[in-house]
Amino acid sequence: MACNKRIRDFSPKTQCREKRATEVIAEEECKHKLKFPPWHIPYMEKHRIYELFHELARELVIQQPADHVLFLKQILLQAVNSRDVTRIVILASPKVNCIEIAEQMGAKTRKLVIADEDINAFYKPRPRKDLNPKQFARVLGYLIRNKKASSSGWILAECVKTIDEAKAMLKAGILPTHVLHLIPPFLPPLCELMYCNVHAYWPEYRRNIMGIRDVFKHCLVEVFLKDQDIVEVITRCAELTNIRKAIVPLRPTRIVILGPKGCGRKTQAKMFNSRMGLIHVDFEQLLNQAWISDSELGKQLRACKDEVCFQSDLLSQIINKRILEDDCLEKGWVLTGFPNNEIDFRHLDTLDTPPNRVVFLECDLNVCRERLKNKRINVFTGSETDIKLNPELTIGKKLAVHPKDRIEVINAEITYYCENYGYMRNYCGETATVINANQSERWVFECIAALITQASPNCPPRNPCKGSEGSDNLLTSSGTTESIVSQKPEKPEFLYKCK
Incomplete structure (x- = not known):
């Protein structure tokens, strides 16, 4: 019986079946999507490789030279100059x-x-x-x-x-x-x-x-x-x-939305999450989670205490850990709450997947204060309510002002943003887009959505290792912060206050 069983296991029919199963498994493995390192796409976007190859292919098809290799060598420099014409x-x-x-x-x-x-x-x-x-x-x-x-x-x-x-x-x-x-x-x-x-x-x-x-x-x-x-x-x-459509749609889209507190940054991020599937990366929430965690990063943050707002390298590590997760790499993300100054921005640009779209929301500061003044928090559920727009929702509910929405906190954060706005705008240059946030939420959303479909700006990319005039700090190629002026910027009160 044992002999018959052994012959049956190694019969030609069984071997053929096993060979076919192995081929099917190998074929299925070949169909799996290849995963490229996350820094490949940002490099191609930064140096506009898509546009360059599109221009080369266009000239090749139009001219149809006999020696296509020699033609590509000769036309390369011309293609670099003509892709922006x-x-x-x-x-x-x-x-x-x-x-x-x-x-x-x-x-x-x-x-x-x-x-x-x-x-x-x-x-x-x-x-x-x-x-x-x-x-x-x-x-x-x-x-x-x-x-x-x-x-x-x-x-x-x-x-x-x-x-x-x-x-x-x-x-x-x-x-x-x-x-x-x-x-x-x-x-x-x-x-x-x-x-x-x-x-x-x-x-x-x-x-x-x-x-x-x-x-x-x-x-x-x-x-x-x-x-x-x-x-x-x-x-x-x-x-x-000056506006050109993107030759290849940006995948994934990586947006950072900046603006004074109350201008609607989180509102726009939530709209992009619900309508376009982009992941909302809320820096305040990530910081609170990292602060209470038992990880090495959490211990370093707690050791900094009130000086944590100056630790741009630690803060950027929090974001880097989140945006390298699979959902952010596949769907793209919208970042709010960070950066808050030029040094933060330089550290953000040194990550493997830096933002490819930068949006500044400009809003009347009085409008921002008015929006925040009317915001209330349900002390039991934590939900937010605007008592001016939805007065009926206040009936029978215990509402209170969140500590972050007190008038002194609002004024401190708005003042700090205004002090650093010019430095961040100078650093971004033409890579950033300014949008009037005094308009309706839908109008602002459509402006940002239209920005995604456009080609990359025809301007030099941001260089985090190069200092700018008027900047107090310089990020070196090793990722450390080198002080140009020994005096520290004024400490932002209430900023990054973790509880």
Whole structure:
């Protein structure tokens, strides 16, 4: 019996079954998602590697060289410079003086303006209407290359008149980054420089404009001209052309929201958590948990006592431990309550996954104080209630003012934020975005959400190892804080008060 059992276990059929099971297990293991180290994506975002490879691939597909390796070597430096070049097409009704707007925009942004008359001058023996779409695209490409507009950017005004011309332009590799459709009011004042009399091109414009918009829908921006003069329109168009959509959506999104106490930082973080699934990293809550823990970090925090607010390295370790957890790495996060000064910010930027979006909420300080003055805490449940907005919720409940919401605490924290606001803004430079928080909660949320879909700012990244003018401290490459001025900043009373 034992012999038969042994033969049955090692029979060819059993061995084949075991081999197949091993292959299935190996195949399933290959299907598992690869987990990259968390610092890979921040590095690519910081140096804008996505945009660089997108520009290389675009030039490679358009030019189609015989030796693609040699071409990539030669085009690399040009791709680095051209990934930030703005290429604009202006679509406008014949009622709009499009040429005047384009010329003033070109003078302001230092870009080449190509108008329909330039194409007519190039093909002077033949009228413009006799050019087929391929010839139009060929002439347009020649004008752009001959006038060296590829490196500085260009503006096309009144050039694209039909759907076929728009398609031929894209097929020839003339790809705009922005298409501005200037929409005038129903009865524009013809006495202004921005408008002109309607000419014979009007019926053709009506037939083709919707199709042209559809061809350029990936980069189309509408600009309404009602109640604006030409200076305001040009300023608005220049602002819109500075905003570019992200080539690759940021995954994961890492946002830090800063602002005075009462401006709505936590409210926005909770909205992002409920609507977009981002993890709300509440620094105050993390600090309280770390303070009472028996870990080595908790012992170090308790040893600092009231000086804990100066220990930026310890405070950043609390955040680093949380944002390296799987949910934050996969879904992204929104940080509130930290940093509170420039040194905090520098330590935050040395983490493996630093924030890729920085938002400053600017709010009237009197409004902030009013919001906090009306906030009450249920002493039994701990829930928050605004007695001004929800007076009916105060009936039959025992409410009290939280110790953190006393007027002296509020004034101390707001004063400390105002003292350090300038240092943090100078350190962030153009990598930060300022949003008016006096508006409604939904308006502020939509502004921050729109920021996520945009490309990374075209500016140098933040450098935590480089000191800034007026800064009291400098973070060295080893991660330690080196004092430039021996005097410490004023101690923020009530800040990081753990109980």
